[in-house]
Amino acid sequence: MTRILLVDDQALVRAGFQTILTSEPGFEVVGQAPDGAAGVRMAAELQPDVICMDVQMPVMDGLEATRAICAGSSHASVLMLTTFDRDDFLFEALSAGASGFLLKTAEPEQLIDAVHALARGDALLSPEVTRRVIERFAAPSTPAPSPAAPQLELLTEREHETLLRLARGRSNAEIAAELFVGEATVKTHVSNVLMKLGIRDRIHAVIWAYEHGVVAPRV
Structure with a gap:
């Protein structure tokens, strides 16, 4: 319930x-x-x-x-x-x-x-809204992100690759295709990323990644 x-x-x-x-x-x-x-x-x-x-x-x-x-x-x-x-x-x-x-x-x-x-x-969030979030954090006027957080060391290589793709707004299906794994595996990677970084959900993973220098804003 x-x-x-x-x-x-x-x-x-x-x-x-x-x-x-x-x-x-x-x-x-x-x-x-x-x-x-x-x-x-x-x-x-x-x-x-x-x-x-x-x-x-x-x-x-x-x-x-x-x-x-x-x-x-x-x-x-x-x-x-x-x-x-x-x-x-x-x-x-x-x-x-x-x-x-x-x-x-x-x-x-x-x-x-x-x-x-x-x-x-x-x-x-709709795909359109997700794009607005990414555009906001990737705008040229965005300040330089802070140094990468120590939590990143907790991630495996696959989890780090998953976080990079989350930050670009990729869906689970798109991540699975890019990493040549099944969607169930991607779901596990996403869950592990959120747990290890202390993030509530995938949209906050996008924000976290830009704020902590995992991906750089476009200039």
């Missing part, structure tokens, strides 16, 4: 999300919070698997709440939901620790798929 917490200041939105999500077998909405501060408290109390988080809310916004949740004891993955397709929201959400980003104009099936993805431990 996937336990879900809804955090949104609009009661009708929360009710709509609950109706959509509880129609899916294996989903349980364990709580609803009307603002980010309440969401942080309920995340600690209820220990959900996935949190559907609005961005703009009173008391505490979704970005600050996500930052507090991801820094705390909760193991939940956070799916940011907003009516605005803005890069500043996207990058702030990722920086805060969110594992997914979805517009509220998405279809109900997309919300269900997003929760499934985060419950599996995956990140949920």
Whole structure:
């Protein structure tokens, strides 16, 4: 059973999300919070698997709440939901620790798929959004990355090759083809990379790789 917490200041939105999500077998909405501060408290109390988080809310916004949740004891993955397709929201959400980003104009099936993805431990960003992340970190104006982190020494050669390809936005199928291995093997390499580097998901692996000099920004 996937336990879900809804955090949104609009009661009708929360009710709509609950109706959509509880129609899916294996989903349980364990709580609803009307603002980010309440969401942080309920995340600690209820220990959900996935949190559907609005961005703009009173008391505490979704970005600050996500930052507090991801820094705390909760193991939940956070799916940011907003009516605005803005890069500043996207990058702030990722920086805060969110594992997914979805517009509220998405279809109900997309919300269900997003929760499934985060419950599996995956990140949920469309290929277009992933490209925006890579372009942001590979832009000529990007400052020089910091020296490579000592955690890289924990990676095997194959895991390092996998991280390089993750940083370029490759899918598991593409990595498998480039390394001449099966997708199951790639999944194992990706899991090991995330565990050894202490990264939440593959999209944060992209950010980590640029920040720590694994790949260099284009100039």
